[in-house]
Amino acid sequence: MNLRESLRFALRGIAANKLRSALTTLGILIGVAAVIVLVAVGTGSSKAVADQINRLGSNVLTVTASQGGTGGRRATGGFGGFAPGGAGRVSSGSQTRTAELTLDDALALTDEASAPDILSVAPVVSVSSVTATYDGATHSVGSFVGTSPSYLAIDDDSVQKGAPFSEDDYAQRRRVALLGTDVATDLVGGNGFDAVGKTIHLNGAEFEVVGILTDKGTTGPVSGDDRIVAPLPAVQDTLAGYASLSSISVKARSAGAVGNAEAEVADILDGRHHVTAATADYTVRSSSSILSAATSSNRTFTVLLASVAAISLLVGGIGVMNIMLVTVTERTREIGIRKAIGARKGDIVGQFLLEAVLLSILGGLAGVAVGLLGSRFSIVGVHPVVAPYSIALAFGVSVLVGLVFGLYPANRAASLRPIDALRYE
Numbered sequence: 001m002n003l004r005e006s007l008r009f010a011l012r013g014i015a016a017n018k019l020r021s022a023l024t025t026l027g028i029l030i031g032v033a034a035v036i037v038l039v040a041v042g043t044g045s046s047k048a049v050a051d052q053i054n055r056l057g058s059n060v061l062t063v064t065a066s067q068g069g070t071g072g073r074r075a076t077g078g079f080g081g082f083a084p085g086g087a088g089r090v091s092s093g094s095q096t097r098t099a100e101l102t103l104d105d106a107l108a109l110t111d112e113a114s115a116p117d118i119l120s121v122a123p124v125v126s127v128s129s130v131t132a133t134y135d136g137a138t139h140s141v142g143s144f145v146g147t148s149p150s151y152l153a154i155d156d157d158s159v160q161k162g163a164p165f166s167e168d169d170y171a172q173r174r175r176v177a178l179l180g181t182d183v184a185t186d187l188v189g190g191n192g193f194d195a196v197g198k199t200i201h202l203n204g205a206e207f208e209v210v211g212i213l214t215d216k217g218t219t220g221p222v223s224g225d226d227r228i229v230a231p232l233p234a235v236q237d238t239l240a241g242y243a244s245l246s247s248i249s250v251k252a253r254s255a256g257a258v259g260n261a262e263a264e265v266a267d268i269l270d271g272r273h274h275v276t277a278a279t280a281d282y283t284v285r286s287s288s289s290i291l292s293a294a295t296s297s298n299r300t301f302t303v304l305l306a307s308v309a310a311i312s313l314l315v316g317g318i319g320v321m322n323i324m325l326v327t328v329t330e331r332t333r334e335i336g337i338r339k340a341i342g343a344r345k346g347d348i349v350g351q352f353l354l355e356a357v358l359l360s361i362l363g364g365l366a367g368v369a370v371g372l373l374g375s376r377f378s379i380v381g382v383h384p385v386v387a388p389y390s391i392a393l394a395f396g397v398s399v400l401v402g403l404v405f406g407l408y409p410a411n412r413a414a415s416l417r418p419i420d421a422l423r424y425e
Helices: 003-016 018-055 103-108 167-171 181-188 232-240 255-273 287-330 332-340 345-374 388-414 418-422
Strands: 060-065 118-127 130-134 137-141 143-147 159-162 176-179 199-202 205-213 227-231 247-252 282-286
Touching: 003 018, 003 345, 018 287, 018 345, 018 388, 060 255, 103 118, 103 255, 118 232, 118 255, 130 181, 137 181, 143 232, 167 232, 176 181, 181 205, 181 227, 205 227, 205 232, 227 232, 247 255, 255 282, 287 345, 287 388, 345 388
Parallel strands: 143 227, 176 205
Antiparallel strands: 060 247, 060 282, 118 143, 118 247, 130 137, 130 199, 159 205, 176 227, 199 205
């Protein structure tokens, strides 16, 4: 029997019980669609993170304290005219601390003689659990940062309404703030622009809104616009106290100068903290290293999602085998008749194997269509990006599943003795 005849018999077998065939292909459909959608979610998440990091530029460094260090230093100065304890005052204490970054550290990095490859520096204090209120409206702020005016340029940020706070605001410790659009919208409604000029309360402390930050969009379930940026002295006066900095943002003069800038940061902080590379109590990360780590993490996440989805394909394959075994049992007499009139073992194997593969192909094609449709919608805040390889992989595996799981029922059918098959009731 040729391929055309085998195909005709296979199609007739599928059409003989349409509901059962549809339910069988449904398992393959769900598996293929799940693989395509979940890989698209992982790819979309990776792209969103990469875009956000790339917006910082390839010449940005982030310095954070490392609890594994053993160094220390004296707190003796200020940053941008501001010193802990009061405007213009200089601390002369001799307390030694470990695993901390101070305003003095940030100030030292601005020395052009010691760090000619560093363009700008911004000390950063992050405050958690901040609630903004205005005229009865409240908003729990996702990200609250106290920093210097140079932070916006380093973070590749801008103000779309109003104006950024100035060096004078910083030095005079004015309580002014820049709001992300999520915060502004919740507090005043509309597009949030009316918040400019208003006085809001941040954990009870009054701050004047001087500007609305440009939209950053979302990265997964996290909104980049649920944020407030304010002058660091005012934040320390009201919300954070005078503890160590959360981090220091550093911008090199160019992408090619990142290596030199990183070495200059290390030299300055090693000297100030009395540490070596082996005992350093700080960590310097560049945008490229952060991107590399994020990409690796997201790749693992994507593989995990695809593996979970692949289980659906496996379950679908078991469903194909189950239905084909039922089909063989139901058509035992037909098999006996065909073998009695001269059908060879290969003819029987080909018929039932082709039927199993056709069920998988139909389910695979439908799954690709559903997967592409499902990838057009945002999922948990992520806009999926379809990876072409996932379509080919999912469809190819679905066909392979039909082939592998259809082989046993097909061989079982072909192994029946004609006399036993004809006597089967």
